[in-house]
Amino acid sequence: MIDFEILSKSPVFTGLNPVQLAGLFKDLPCQVRRLDKNALVVSAGEECSSLIIVLSGSVKGEMTDYTGKTIKIEDIPAPRPLAAAFLFGKNNYFPVTVITNTPVELLHIPKIEFLKLLQKDRHILTNYLNSISSRTQFLSQRIRFLSFRTIRQKIAHYILDLAGNKLSSVELPLSQEDLAEFFGVTRPALARSLGELGQEGIIEVNRRTIRILDKQRMNDLLRG
Amino acid sequence: MIDFEILSKSPVFTGLNPVQLAGLFKDLPCQVRRLDKNALVVSAGEECSSLIIVLSGSVKGEMTDYTGKTIKIEDIPAPRPLAAAFLFGKNNYFPVTVITNTPVELLHIPKIEFLKLLQKDRHILTNYLNSISSRTQFLSQRIRFLSFRTIRQKIAHYILDLAGNKLSSVELPLSQEDLAEFFGVTRPALARSLGELGQEGIIEVNRRTIRILDKQRMNDLLRG
DNA sequence: TCCGCCTTGTATCAAATGTTACAAACGACA
DNA sequence: TGTCGTTTGTAACATTTGATACAAGGCGGA
Numbered sequence: 001m002i003d004f005e006i007l008s009k010s011p012v013f014t015g016l017n018p019v020q021l022a023g024l025f026k027d028l029p030c031q032v033r034r035l036d037k038n039a040l041v042v043s044a045g046e047e048c049s050s051l052i053i054v055l056s057g058s059v060k061g062e063m064t065d066y067t068g069k070t071i072k073i074e075d076i077p078a079p080r081p082l083a084a085a086f087l088f089g090k091n092n093y094f095p096v097t098v099i100t101n102t103p104v105e106l107l108h109i110p111k112i113e114f115l116k117l118l119q120k121d122r123h124i125l126t127n128y129l130n131s132i133s134s135r136t137q138f139l140s141q142r143i144r145f146l147s148f149r150t151i152r153q154k155i156a157h158y159i160l161d162l163a164g165n166k167l168s169s170v171e172l173p174l175s176q177e178d179l180a181e182f183f184g185v186t187r188p189a190l191a192r193s194l195g196e197l198g199q200e201g202i203i204e205v206n207r208r209t210i211r212i213l214d215k216q217r218m219n220d221l222l223r224g
Numbered sequence: 225m226i227d228f229e230i231l232s233k234s235p236v237f238t239g240l241n242p243v244q245l246a247g248l249f250k251d252l253p254c255q256v257r258r259l260d261k262n263a264l265v266v267s268a269g270e271e272c273s274s275l276i277i278v279l280s281g282s283v284k285g286e287m288t289d290y291t292g293k294t295i296k297i298e299d300i301p302a303p304r305p306l307a308a309a310f311l312f313g314k315n316n317y318f319p320v321t322v323i324t325n326t327p328v329e330l331l332h333i334p335k336i337e338f339l340k341l342l343q344k345d346r347h348i349l350t351n352y353l354n355s356i357s358s359r360t361q362f363l364s365q366r367i368r369f370l371s372f373r374t375i376r377q378k379i380a381h382y383i384l385d386l387a388g389n390k391l392s393s394v395e396l397p398l399s400q401e402d403l404a405e406f407f408g409v410t411r412p413a414l415a416r417s418l419g420e421l422g423q424e425g426i427i428e429v430n431r432r433t434i435r436i437l438d439k440q441r442m443n444d445l446l447r448g
Numbered sequence: 449t450c451c452g453c454c455t456t457g458t459a460t461c462a463a464a465t466g467t468t469a470c471a472a473a474c475g476a477c478a
Numbered sequence: 479t480g481t482c483g484t485t486t487g488t489a490a491c492a493t494t495t496g497a498t499a500c501a502a503g504g505c506g507g508a
Contacts, residue, residue, distance in 0.1 A: 085364075088350065089357030095364065115350065119343045126312065126339065132356055133313030139363035140309075140319065146370040147408065149496085150464070176486065184371060189465055191487060207474080207486065373466080374494070400456065413495055415457060431456065431504085 002032060002107060003055060010053055010079035011131050015123040024121060030109045041082075041098035041106065048092045050108040052082040057104030061096035075101065085132045087111060146184055151193040154183045156221040159203070159210060168212040175208075226256060226331060227279060234277055234303035235355050239347040248345060254333045265306075265322035265330065272316045274332040276306040281328030285320035299325065309356045311335060370408055375417040378407045380445040383427070383434060392436040399432075 002025060004018035013021060032055070035041065041052070041059055058077040073096055076082060086092055109117070118125045148154045158179075162170045172179065176194075180187040194210075197203045202218060204211040212218060226249060228242035237245060256279070259265065265276070265283055282301040297320055300306060310316055312335075333341070342349045372378045382403075386394050396403065400418075404411040418434075421427045426442060428435040436442060 085357055085360040087357070088353040089359075089361050090354070091361045092357070115346065118349060119346065122339065122343065125342060129312040129356075130314070132353075132360060133309055133311070133316070135313075136309040136356060136360045136363065137313050137315045139360065139367060142367060143363060143370065146367065152464095175484095177484095186466055187486090188467080188488080192465090192489095195487070205487095399454095401454095410496055411456090412458080412497085412499095416459095416495090419457070429457095 006055055006079050007053070007107070010081065012051075012053070012081055012084070012124060012127050014127060016121070024117060028109070028113055028117070030107060030113060033106045033108060035100050035104050035106065037100055037102055039100045041100060042094050044094055044097040046094050048083055048086045048094050050110050051084070051087055051114045053107040053109070054078040054080055054082065055105040055107050057100065057102040059098050059100050059104060061098055063096050078104075081131075084128070085135050087114070142182075145182070151183065151185055151189060152197065152221050154185075155190075155193055155197065156218050158183075159212065160218060160222075163212060168215070170210045170212070172208045172210065230279055230303050231277070231331070234305065236275075236277070236305055236308070236348060236351050238351060240345070248341060252333070252337055252341070254331060254337060257330045257332060259324050259328050259330065261324055261326055263324045265324060266318050268318055268321045270318050272307055272310045272318050274334050275308070275311055275338045277331040277333070278302045278304055278306065279329040279331050281324065281326040283322050283324050283328060285322055287320050302328075305355075308352070309359050311338070369406075375407065375409055375413055376421065376445050378409075379414075379417060379421065380442050382407075383436065384442060384446075387436060392439070394434045394436070396432045396434065 004021040004025070007013050007021055008016055008018050016024075042048075044063065054076055056078045058075055059082070060075050061073040063073055076098075082098060083094055083096075086094060118128060145154055145157070148157060159170055162172075174182065176190055177187050180190040183190065194203075194205050198205045200217075202212075202214045202221075204213055228245040228249070231237050231245055232240055232242050240248075266272075268287065278300055280302045282299055283306070284299050285297040287297055300322075306322060307318055307320075310318060342352060369378055369381070372381060383394055386396075398406065400414055401411050404414040407414065418427075418429050422429045424441075426436075426438045426445075428437055
């Protein structure tokens with residue numbers, strides 16, 4: 001049986017209590033699959049024709065590059081869904097190969113049935129729309145960053161965004177390591193640029209705390 | 225009144241004929257707005273609380289950088305929707321400022337009403353889901369490209385993708401100029417890298433035609 | 449055929465970043 | 479307090495790319 005307590009904590013089904021969920025799933029032809037550790041869930045390129053939700057355990061997405069080497073992309077623990085953004089759209093194929101990290105229970109909801117759910121329940125509809133929209137928004141943001149030419153520009157954009165109209169002092173929410181990865185650059189290169197901006201008197205860097213000293217020149221950085 | 229003939233050609237409403245649309249819109253509290261040329265439609269940062277569809281004419285999205293300079297991002301002609309991916313999600317604010325190119329008619333459907341439409345009609349629901357999902361998929365693809373460090377890697381990935389399992393000869397669908405822009409690099413840099421790969425005997429370049437001579441070394445390029 | 453335009457090939461120099469390595473500062477914990 | 483592991487600061491050198499300029503090749507129209 002499906003554990004509706006867990007399901008109600010899944011991003012797609014939040015806002016519904018287990019009783020309501022049980023009602024919605026009463027006559028729904030969906031399927032729970034149990035797999036051992038290190039089992040193959042789906043291969044990259046397979047058509048994505050069901051919404052798959054991890055009910056217990058955890059799986060990982062892996063990509064195979066052209067050389068056959070596999071790289072881990074991300075972990076997906078319960079109770080998250082798999083590849084929600086690839087259930088619809090022109091290329092509705094799994095972009096990654098999915099392998100189990102632990103023994104898992106997976107809930108498969110066929111696309112058609114999921115569509116019915118979306119039409120039946122306003123919560124599920126908005127949850128799902130919010131979820132894939134947020135992903136689009138995140139990716140758009142990410143592309144903006146990757147499009148800046150220099151690290152100085154990325155830093156300026158990031159800090160100005162973080163500061164908003166508020167104080168001139170900002171606390172970085174990420175370690176330099178993670179920030180560097182987010183920017184798509186190496187960690188020493190990021191530290192160097194931060195150091196340079198500090199020496200030029202534009203900002204003052206103290207580990208994770210950054211004070212904006214010259215907002216005008218910060219803006220100037222962005223025009224290249 | 226709304227021209228349902230045009231609306232039926234909009235990505236969100238394809239698959240429905242004008243009569244069906246008229247039925248759906250019968251008691252729908254939506255609004256048609258007429259604007260002159262060069263009028264402001266929405267400012268960047270405004271909350272996105274209605275789905276806006278261009279019924280006639282054309283608008284453009286512009287971004288203002290921190291210096292006040294505006295850059296045109298894209299044109300949106302009738303009958304396309306505006307910022308469909310920003311109606312839902314955590315950051316449902318317009319990412320760009322929208323200005324009219326010509327006199328236009330704009331259809332505003334409040335978010336709540338649009339939700340009702342999605343629940344009422346299966347076509348609209350799948351159209352909309354496909355539309356924003358496709359965008360996510362496009363952006364994911366784009367990020368993969370921007371994440372490659374060197375131009376050689378981008379070229380290798382691009383050409384291997386283009387060639388698939390087929391012949392060893394490939395015709396570039398874009399000019400070098402456009403390809404360079406897609407890669408986010410300058411045109412001479414792209415030409416240089418192509419030339420180098422040619423000199424190394426990995427590929428053979430003849431203007432837009434490219435022959436893969438050494439598939440093994442092409443693959444090697446991708447592991448860095 | 450000749451001319452002009454657009455695309456592609458090539459060169460040079462400067463700027464930015466990657467790579468690698470190591471030191472310093474901080475935090476948690478015994 | 480001292481030690482260990484993690485995060486951050488810095489340095490030197492090699493690569494890669496951007497900027498800019500110009501030449502060469504293809505293509506269509508006069």
